[in-house]
Amino acid sequence: MYSPVKLWRNQKNVQALLGKTGVIVSWTVVRVPPEGFSNQAPYPVVVVDLEDKKRMSVQMVDWEPKHCRIGQRVRVILRRISETSSEGIIPYGVKVKPI
Amino acid sequence: MNISVTGIGITKFGELWGVSPRSMAHEACEAALVDAGLDPSDIDCLIIANMLSGMLGAQEHLGAFFSEELDFFHIPSYKVEGACASGGLAVHTAINSLLGGEYTRVMVLGIEKMTDHKPELVSSALMGAGTNEERLSGLTFPGAYAILAKAHMERYKTTEEQLASVAVKNHYHASLNPKAQFHSLLTVEKVMHSACVADPLRLLDCSPISDGAAAVILQNTENGKRKTEVQIIASQVATDTLGVAQRKSLTTLKATEVAAQKAYRQAHILPKDIQVAEVHDCFTIAEILAMEDLGFFEKGKAAPALVRGETTLGSKQLVVNTSGGLKGCGHPVGATGVKQIVEITQQLRGSAGKRQVNGARIGLTHNVGGSGGTCVVHILKGI
Known part of the structure; x- marks a missing residue:
């Protein structure tokens, strides 16, 4: 599913985002997940306005229901993205956690 | 623009496990040929609208695949893809090739053939319409529209009950459509008690996974050729960012606004001139957004009007999604935009049976790809 080359190319984007903070502008809790995400569901996916005004869709981790609200502040962290097959590369990327 | 709809054909939409794509194509296309009174040799070009045959069925090259299957040997044939807007885009492409004069x-x-495959696989394949960022975030299609719904609820105080009313209306319309996937009536309570898929959207807020095919024959009627009773008087496409998050507004689909305004200008009409519309209700929130962004209601006013029954069959005003929409009729993604043209053509011919909008003269179709990255609007006029 994940091309190692694509993930490698994406690393500079990941580094640029780590540690940034932002505010949730909309959110949902995904209860029927796509392939690879079933052991994480249910999980929130939020749209965040980052401090540099960039807007992104990102999964929220380390969350409680009270964090699912417009206006909640979050920080960008590095996490494993999803499950892969035994031969596949383990994909890491950005998620956010509430602060 | 002198473009007529001269033939229409459609299969039953639903879980058609016993029917192959080849059989569906035969049924829809042969019905369209019979409707138009034409032979296969009268067709100059065959355009296929499809999104998922490659990802789900491992079959691409659909132009040659279906032209062979339908005995349309040697004519130009190719696929047009724009996620769930593939159907509308294919109609737009057909119109442009007719206007080109060739x-x-x-x-x-x-x-589209979707029900042969596991739901997780279909869900992942549909996310091919989104961004890599969305896929890495674990977002699903219902999830993307749920994010739009949350923003709309926050800004305009839209309620989950109002969203549920869209599904109730569209299942009622579908119950009158023999080709629809669902003939069961819903209540707001039943929708509200269905399982949550992506907050605030529940299972019965979502259009189903479906198989189905629809075909139309379009003709250039310039130079005094016979005009038929249904003309296409506007065909417009607009695009926007692929991902939801990159847009300035989470409560408007800008591509809908842009395509609609261009279409009204092209047709020299106003939104109030339209009596019947097929809009892209892949999720209940999508119909509310469409009603506003197409200019039928001010922002925040569509949901209350819908609850009052103003867009339900029998209303004296604009009636929306007489086919049952994507929610009730089903949503075989490549077929949907073509089905919308079929439905509006039936309405303008006065042949829509129990779901006929009396006196319908001008109709609109609204087909969205992804979470709003592509929008296609057509306006049709009866004689």
Whole structure:
């Protein structure tokens, strides 16, 4: 599913985002997940306005229901993205956690 | 623009486990040929609308695949893809190729086979319409529209009950459509008690996974050729960012606004001139957004009007999604935009049976790809 080359190319984007903070502008809790995400569901996916005004869709981790609200502040962290097959590369990327 | 709809054909939409894509194509296309009184040799070009045949069925090269299957040997044939807007885009492409003067009659076949595959696989394949960022975030299609719904609820105080009313209306319309996937009536309570898929959207807020095909024959009627009773008087496409998060507004689909305004200008009409519309209700929130962004209601006013029944069959005003929409009729993604043209053509011919909008003269179709990255609007006029 994940091309190692694509993930490698994406690393500079990941580094640029780590540690940034932002505010949730909309959110949902995904209860029927796509392939690879079933052991994480249910999980929130939020749209965040980052401090540099960039807007992104990102999964929220380390969350409680009270964090699912417009206006909640979050920080960008590095996490494993999803499950892969035994031969596949383990994909890491950005998620956010509430602060 | 002198473009007529001269033939229409459609299969039953639903879980058609016993029917192959080849059989669906035959049924829809042969019905369209019979409707138009034409032979396969009268068709100059065949355009296929489809999104998922490669990802789900490992079959691409659909132009040659279906032209062979339908005995349309040697004519130009190719696929047009724009996620769930593939059907509308294929119709737009057909119109442009007719206006170019090379062809006189073009057939558009919208087709999708989705229920052969596991839901997780279909869900992942549909996310091919989104961004890599969205896929890495674990977002699903219902999730993307749920994010739009949350923003709309926050800004305009839209309620989950109002969203549920969209599904109730569209299942009622579908119950009158023999081709629809669902003939069961819903209540707001039943929708509210269905399982949550992506907050605030529940299972019965979502259009189903469906198989189905629809075909139309379009003809250039310039130079005094016979005009038929239904003309396409506007065909417009607009695009926007692929991902939801990159847009300035989470409560408007800008591509809908842009395509609609261009279409009204092209047709020299106003939104109030339209009596019947097929809009892209892939999720209940999508119909509310469409009603506003197409200019039928001010922002925040569509949901209350819908609850009052103003867009339900029998209303004296604009009636929306008489086919049952994507929610009730089903949503075989490549077929949907073509089905919308079929439905509005039936309405303008006065042949829609129990779901006929009396006196319908002008109709609109609204087909969205992804979470709003592509929008296609057509306006049709009866004589």
